[in-house]
Amino acid sequence: GAGVSQSPSNKVTEKGKDVELRCDPISGHTALYWYRQSLGQGLEFLIYFQGNSAPDKSGLPSDRFSAERTGGSVSTLTIQRTQQEDSAVYLCASSLDSYEQYFGPGTRLTVT
Amino acid sequence: EDQVTQSPEALRLQEGESSSLNCSYTVSGLRGLFWYRQDPGKGPEFLFTLYSAGEEKEKERLKATLTKKESFLHITAPKPEDSATYLCAVQGWGSQGNLIFGKGTKLSVKP
Numbered sequence: 001g002a003g004v005s006q007s008p009s010n011k012v013t014e015k016g017k018d019v020e021l022r023c024d025p026i027s028g029h030t031a032l033y034w035y036r037q038s039l040g041q042g043l044e045f046l047i048y049f050q051g052n053s054a055p056d057k058s059g060l061p062s063d064r065f066s067a068e069r070t071g072g073s074v075s076t077l078t079i080q081r082t083q084q085e086d087s088a089v090y091l092c093a094s095s096l097d098s099y100e101q102y103f104g105p106g107t108r109l110t111v112t
Numbered sequence: 113e114d115q116v117t118q119s120p121e122a123l124r125l126q127e128g129e130s131s132s133l134n135c136s137y138t139v140s141g142l143r144g145l146f147w148y149r150q151d152p153g154k155g156p157e158f159l160f161t162l163y164s165a166g167e168e169k170e171k172e173r174l175k176a177t178l179t180k181k182e183s184f185l186h187i188t189a190p191k192p193e194d195s196a197t198y199l200c201a202v203q204g205w206g207s208q209g210n211l212i213f214g215k216g217t218k219l220s221v222k223p
């Protein structure tokens with residue numbers, strides 16, 4: 001079946017601009033996660049959605065980062081006023097039971 | 113604070129030369145330990161979940177084991193196509209389900 005999809009696969013933006021990254025989870029998966037992978041660093045948790053519950057935003061690095069999940073499916077991660085340190089690969093994962101998480105291919109964000 | 117440390121950072125093997133990757137962890141109540149494989153430019157690919165000490169799981173040339181403090185990923189007679197970065201992650205009962213990842217072991221298998 002279809003896996004997790006993310007778009008765009010690559011995004012180059014100028015410092016100070018806003019960007020939106022999209023994630024389509026596996027159909028039927030109720031849990032959705034966003035992670036960030038920077039060069040030389042491990043994957044860093046950003047935000048977690050589970051069903052209709054309030055999201056766990058404890059990993060968001062600043063108030064420039066926000067995310068929403070519409071209709072319990074598609075999610076959008078928004079970064080406002082991008083900075084060079086935001087350059088990274090942004091990975092989305094989904095899960096049926098909050099155990100095994102299946103990842104998408106990621107969006108590589110470059111802030112110039 | 114939950115933490116995962118993987119060693120070595122990089123490992124070079126000859127085809128057929130078996131070895132092990134280590135994942136040491138500290139977590140306040142282990143809900144699960146996960147192994148992933150990541151190829152360059154791709155997202156992590158799920159391999160195994162281990163839930164309790166003493167548990168073992170196998171898939172082709174890979175075998176994952178778990179103790180109360182660490183996990184090993186044993187690679188038997190590796191092939192060049194096993195070359196990838198192997199990631200270990202833990203999930204604690206105190207978390208909302210998010211994974212804490214190590215930095216990975218980059219494995220290169222030469223023919």
